[in-house]
Amino acid sequence: MMKHQFVIIGGGVHGCAAAWMLADSGEDVLLLEADEVAAGASGGFGRRGVRGNRRDLRELPLMRASYRLWPALADQLGADTYYERTGGLNLIEQETTGTKGGLVAAEAHAAVQSRNGVPTEVLTRDRLLELEPNLGHAVRGALYCPFDGTADHGATTAAFAAAARARGAVIEEHSPVTGVETAAGRVTAVTTAGERRYEVGQALLVLANAGAVDLLRDHFGVTLPVWRILPQALRVRAGAEPPMHHLIGHDHRSLSLKPLPDGGVMVSGGWRGRWNAELGRGEEIDANVRGNLRAAAEVYADLADAELDFADARRPESCSADEIPVIDRVPGTANALVGTGWTGHGFAIAPAVAEALAFWARTGARPESLSPFSATRF
Ligand SMILES: Cc1cc2nc3c(=O)[nH]c(=O)nc-3n(C[C@H](O)[C@H](O)[C@H](O)COP(=O)(O)OP(=O)(O)OC[C@H]3O[C@@H](n4cnc5c(N)ncnc54)[C@H](O)[C@@H]3O)c2cc1C
Structure with missing residues (x-):
């Protein structure tokens, strides 16, 4: 039998970052x-x-904190994160897009984002072409x-894990948690499929992404309005250099583009794969691969005859009913915290979430930045 003060379930960016933050303290x-x-x-x-x-x-508020944390991270962890401030563009083609987008909304978004720590400027097409000369006519x-x-x-994620280990954290891989023991509203131990039992001294952090939903349902009787999706990502090659220089998002198209250091382009943005129950994993859907490539070529003509290197829709992500995460104490417990429901954008804020969660786990006081993400808000 082993005992640790803080036990974390999940070795993704959130679990490893929290492990590092706690071990570093x-x-x-x-x-x-x-x-x-x-x-x-x-x-x-x-x-x-x-x-x-x-x-x-x-x-x-979490993004503002993340902007502060990202630049120093590689030095603190002693390993590269390949973080780069490329600048980000959200491209606009339409006068209005639903209730939230289009040119009519641009100044308002820029003002409110800037006021909240995300400096934002509205660019006209002429200014935009200075930054992105290969853009299509419609933008x-x-x-x-x-x-x-x-x-x-x-x-x-590997850098967080290595730095956590270097500061004394124990990381056990191939150890799925299958049991949780509680007494008087406190988690006291977890057990793994290998029938190992680990006592929890101070707190349990459930950072298992889509797996957190099952863990909460099966072991805490808590049902979150959170489900699994399989985001699709493609890697294409269009000549020696990527045609874009920034992180690219789009106001109304399902499209996200990232120039890669090897000259390739990562194409994603809202397209999905599907779960294959027989294989027990996600798989790509051909029509969605083609649709995503089409959307990319409509914005950057240079991508029209790009070569598809590969497609990946095997990595499950969790989505919540109101498209922001759940980061809270597990209802009904005194010492278990959960973070899930990242809805496709949980990576960017991971350093700030880890900082806030580590503080909460150690002190018992919820940081103000996490108050919008309560599990009971639904
Ligand atoms: C294709 C794609 C593109 C994306 N693009 C962006 C982007 O551009 N910007 C952005 O901010 N975010 C993006 N995201 C989302 C972001 O990657 C995720 O929100 C983030 O990585 C989630 O981290 P995590 O640690 O919570 O989850 P994961 O990395 O999924 O880690 C959870 C871990 O928990 C483990 N686990 C599950 N159940 C158990 C159990 N019972 N016991 C033990 N371990 C368990 C799993 O094996 C897994 O390793 C993208 C995601 C995908 C898939």
């Missing part, structure tokens, strides 16, 4: 990962966007966030 930490570190949404090819542009306003303007950028998610 001298705490005794165990992290249990079902597979390997970065086997889930925090792994795979390419880059993840570190984006404040068009983020839900309730997440902006009329953009919201520009100079602090936005990208990082290597797999490298960052």
